[in-house]
Amino acid sequence: MDPKPAVLAAVLLAPAFLLLALIVVYPVGRLIWTSLFELNLTSGLPAEFTGISNYVLVVQDPVFWQTLTNTAVITVVTVPGALVAGMVLALIANLPFRRPWPVRLALLVPWAMPLAFTGLISAWFFNSQYGVVNDLLRRIGLPQPIWFNSAVLSMAAICLTIIWKASSFVAMILFAGLQTIPRELYEAADVDGAGRLRQFWSVTVPLLRPAIVVAMIFRTITALQTFDIPFTMTRGGPGNTTRTLAMYIYQNTVSFLDLGYSSTLAVVMFLISMAVSVVYLRQIRATT
């Protein structure tokens, strides 16, 4: 007595569905539900259902817009930045070295560093008094700015750090992609008289496109969630000029204990991440 295919399918899918429900659907559902309440632990009052009023507050909140803009700037600068840097690293690693492993190991190092470490180390790098960056600038006779006194320079320091850190991850994905491109294609291009640059744009880039898209999806989503590096480098300063949306959510949750409002901010961030992912997934579907 065989079960009907539909029943069998349901039974076989049930564990996966339950697992997903437990780790994705429930927390997200709970988050959205909490965002509809006024719930601040320091008020000593019970949660009060207030509908969308938290969302209205978000729209009216200047700090929200500032942190959103900062997050957008970090994303727009560091995603292409890490892509270019990662591409250069991947191309270097792909050169025919006699001993490839030291190069590949070096590629892994920034990726293996914890984010908070990276932030703390760069905070010292860019410190105006003791930092190695200003020391180098002094040696080559350039002016030494006080990085964290300026909104633009603080942001630049953060973006440089993120690019350094993320380029290693991008490079690994691209390097894997590069290794799948057959050598014969380059030999054929050589025969046709194509130069190195022409080979890069006409052979490497088109064949690497799926790897590039995958790297960009991961990088964009992590860029939208940027927290550790600015948190440890500038704490969002000067003023709020380098505070990201994730830092603002953290602050409202952990420091202000305003669970209703921080849930609302988290829902907004979730929607933004979803929207970006959908755009990219369309892109992937178009390429394959």
Add this chain to the structure above:
Amino acid sequence: MPPGLRLICLALVLALPARADTVLKVYVSGQIATPVFRKALDRFEAANPGTHVQIEVGGATSEEQAQYLNTVLSAGDSSLDAFLLDIVRPAQFAAAKWVTPMNSAIGDPKQFMKQYLPEYAKADTVKGEVVALPAFADAMFLYYRKDLLDKYHLQPPKTWDELATQVKTILAGEHDPTLEGVSFQAKAIEGAVCTFLLPYWSMGNSLEQDGHLTFDREAATKALTMWVNLVKQGVAPKNVAEIATDDTRKDFQAGKAIFAVLWAYGWADFQGPDSAVRGKVGVAVLPAMTGGRSVSCLGGWQWGASAYSKHKPEAVKLVKFMSTPDISKLLAVDASLLPVFPSLYHDPEVLKADPWFADALAVVQTARTRPVTPLYNQVSEIIRTTVNAVLAGTQTPEQGAAQMGAQLRRVLH
């Protein structure tokens, strides 16, 4: 039962105390040495047979410590019975109902709280209910280089203007490019809140009264302008927006600053074996704004009993015990922690261990508490980001004060 398991069971039974003893767990922050607390708690155990107290240490800074407690207590966890709280927390913890109210355990609350320095009574009483008891005091001091001031025949400055003039005199005479005038904190940390409040309070202003905002924008502009001018005149370092509490300590200890605005903990380090300024340091009340009076920023830690404790009566008893003159004296003599009882500042044993406490009382008595409100973290965030932005130069004092006022109005009405 296999013999191995039988042995384990036996060991467990033997390990259990003969009577059903009470075990209390207290949480202290990592920046204070625990041996002195152990000593104090041993005294409590001796006075209360059958009660044992364990210490849990965590959080090197006030913020890290608060984050841990926030997590434990918002989950309603009963694993902690009592904890040390930074001066700015009792109001917040009381509003969240995380601490056990203590009025019923101390008789007349007003009378009971009179024994402490008055500002602690204020910080630990919320709507007539005592919610925590003072453990030890702290305040911001003006540390100065006694040797340099003596060399130029100067007395510790009474106003910030006078401080600026003194710094210029000394810098002009010393020709030392690494020497700075005054180190204070403008990184966006808790210390930056005090940085703003010191000159603001000095002009007789307050930020809040009974939960209502009493922000004076003009005074706030003046306070911020005072600091910015110190930087512009070269009296304070240009990178002051990078400076956190311990950076001030390090700079002064290395002999790089003539003056430092810092908490009491600096003293022990300045007199330590690897200090460049050992024996060359004086401590004074903080300068005032011209025409104002000297004010300091009150720090210090409080004992609170957890509302989720399974041994509330014992926890309250412990808190009361830890907030007695005997324990305050022990903390002063053994760990140089400032007493919360005014009389102890004249105690011969205390003064023998910490001679500088004779000068400290005057500072502690001028100290005011930061706003007592459950929304303190929001207030703190607004002030520290503004101080940071203004001293980094991304905002003018006028813009900073206006923004601070507007944001504070959203939090305190």
